[in-house]
Amino acid sequence: MSEITPELVRHLGVLARIQLDDAEVTQLTGQLDAIVDNIAKVSEVATADVVATSHPIPMQNVFRPDVVGQPLTPEQALQNAPDSADGRFRVTAILGEEQ
Structure with missing residues (x-):
């Protein structure tokens, strides 16, 4: 027996605010x-x-052990930066009057 x-x-279409014609109702019913029916079979x-x-x-994680290494010095971190000031990366402001 079909549930x-x-x-x-049609009721589900109204709840979802989807306008369905008769052909769509027939297709969606099937x-x-x-x-x-397939969900019922899986449940059995x-x-x-x-x-x-x-x-x-x-499955298992394939991460390596966390080992403390030699960190970069501030000079090494900034050596390829286009612009720096006071030991920090310097970037153009994105907020304010420059917009």
């Missing part, structure tokens, strides 16, 4: 009914002893 009826599709197969998964194969 999705043309009346239900499509939505197929979706509901799903059991409590089957663990839910997000991936079909086990």
Whole structure:
């Protein structure tokens, strides 16, 4: 027995504020009914002893260990900057009168 009826599709169209003609109602009724049937089939197969998964194969992070390295000096960090002042990157202001 079909759970999705043309009346239900029209009602959903009204709720979604979508104007549907008769051909669209007929097409959507069949499509939505197929979706509901497929969900019911999956629900029949799903059991409590089957663990839910997000991936079909086990996954693990491949990050390297976090090791403290030699940081850049302020001079090294600024050596290729187009402009600097007082040990900082100098950029054009984006707010204010210069717009």
